[in-house]
Amino acid sequence: MxxxxxxxxxxxxxxxxxxxxxxxxxxxxxxxxxxxxxxxxxxxxxxxxxxxxxxxxxxxxxxxxxxxxxxTDRRSPHTAVHGALPALSAALAAYDIPEDGPVRPLHELRTTVAEAVHWRLAAQYTRMARELPDLLTELARAYHAASAHERRGLAELLVSAYRSADAVAYKFGALDLSARLVELMRWIVPETEHPLFTAAVAYVRTETFFAARAYATGLQALERAIDAVPAPHTASERAAKGALHMRAAVIAGRACDATAAQIHLDEARALADRTVEGVYYGTAFGPDSVRVHEVSVAVGLGADHVGYALTLARGWQPTPGLQAERRSGFYIELARAQLWSGLADPAFESLKVARRIAPQHTREHPWVREDAATLRRLKRAESESLTHFAQWCSAV
Known part of the structure; x- marks a missing residue:
């Protein structure tokens, strides 16, 4: 037995x-x-x-x-994304010896990679998982066959494509695969000869520190990356530096370093005030993004700070133009703050909003499963819709 x-x-x-x-x-x-x-x-x-x-x-x-x-083990549901992960892993294994095959012109590859970035920001993980293995193989084929002057552009495309693939791996719990993708990004980014791509990779690399709960080390790595970003004169440079400050604030919060978190939030806010909200080198940055991260930091600092998270969110919501993944993340964080404050009904409403915005992102988020399970325990005899939600996100 x-x-x-x-x-x-x-x-x-x-x-x-x-x-x-x-x-x-x-x-x-x-x-x-x-x-x-x-x-x-x-x-x-x-x-x-x-x-x-x-x-x-x-x-x-x-x-x-x-x-x-x-x-079924509903805490680890087998989805179409999980089924596609072996093909993604196989594409990475052959990054330096890709199979022979056709290669589209560079402008067509740029268009396809831009689509993959859009899918990532919109949390369309199933589509990414289906399309990315072949795209990564084709990009590797193109890179290794390219002349020296063509490699820089292809390196930039590989960074962006690897980042989209990493979003799939990380969100769906394939942490070893995610770490491999981060290392491939770090391998190829010097070929771009572009400090803002390097900053974007440093932003993504933080996932490995979150996964290992190595928050203090992750904060050090981000602060080094911030120092390496050129003095910001353009919107893209402000966004690159500001995004790193946002990320540093969040990981400082997880490290329970409220002082460092506030310093980085202040820096991010100052840069955001001079930047139009948008996507810069694959990362969303601007005033709305900073506000979302302020809530995230307050929740990350723990129960003593959730009142501030609720104050930040009161009367404010991210604009529809903000990327779906980030908007849904805001409502997931807000739901946790509301739940910790004893506001069970508003917490459930926030989770439902997150699901409407980005269903796949919400369903795979571990906090959603934890909080839905907690809500079921608090409201055992109530709300058929809550029961259905808990089943949907594998909380039962």
Whole structure:
């Protein structure tokens, strides 16, 4: 027999559907309806024994649910994106020895990479996962076959394409693949001979520090990157430096360094006040982006700062022109602040707004699953829509 933890997921889901979806169904009633021994039901729900296919089918019928809802590990749902990750990994493995094949003209490749950047900012992960393996292979083929004077432009396209691929890997929990993509970005970016592309890669590299919870080290890396950005005279230069300050503020918040977080937010705000909101070298920056990050920093600093997060958000919302991923992230952060403040209903409304803006980004965000599960515990006998939301984001 497997260890209890191997079966806990199935048992928890059975207990959930029995006690929450069917609050009047006792273990005895479930056992009687499914024609399974009461002791078996108790052990299954406690994760102390496995479940045969026949027993699972009988329990599912008794609960009135699809057996797949009980059997699947809903915390790690297998989606079309997950199915595409091996192809993405294979494309990266052959980055220096790509297969032979056709290569489109440079202007066509630029158009396709620009589309991939748009998909990333719009959180269209399924489309990226489907299209990027072939695009990365073609770009690698073009880069290795190019003359010296053509390589700079292709290096820029590779940085942007790798970044789009990294968004897929990181958001869907493939952290080793994400780290590999970050290293490939760092490998190719010197070929661009462009400090703003280097700044963009430093911004993305912070993911590896978030994943490792190495917040202090990540802050040091960002501050070095900030020092390396040229004195900002153009909008793009202000945006590059400001985006790094935004990122540094967030990771300083995670490091519980409120002073450093405030310093970087002040720098970002000063630069944003002189910059029109937009996308610069693949990163959104401007006044709205800084406000979103101010809320994120307050939430990252913990429960003592959530009141400030709510004050920042009161009477303000990101404009529709802001990229979908960033807008949905704002409402996810706001929902956490509201939940910590005991505002369960507003928190659920914020999560629903996040889903409307960017469904895939919201569904894959770990905070959404955690907060939806917490809301279900707080409101056990209420809201069918909350139950459906919790199922949708794999919180049950």
């Amino acid at each position: 497997s260890a209890p933890s191997a079966h806990g997921g199935v048992g928890r889901r059975i207990a959930y559907y029995r006690s929450v979806v069917h609050p009047k169904m006792t273990q005895q009633r479930l056992a009687d309806t499914a024609r399974v021994a009461l002791g078996t039901i108790r052990k299954i729900e406690r994760g102390e024994r496995g479940v045969s296919d026949a027993t699972l089918e009988a329990v599912a019928v008794a609960l009135g649910v699809d057996p797949a809802l009980l059997r």
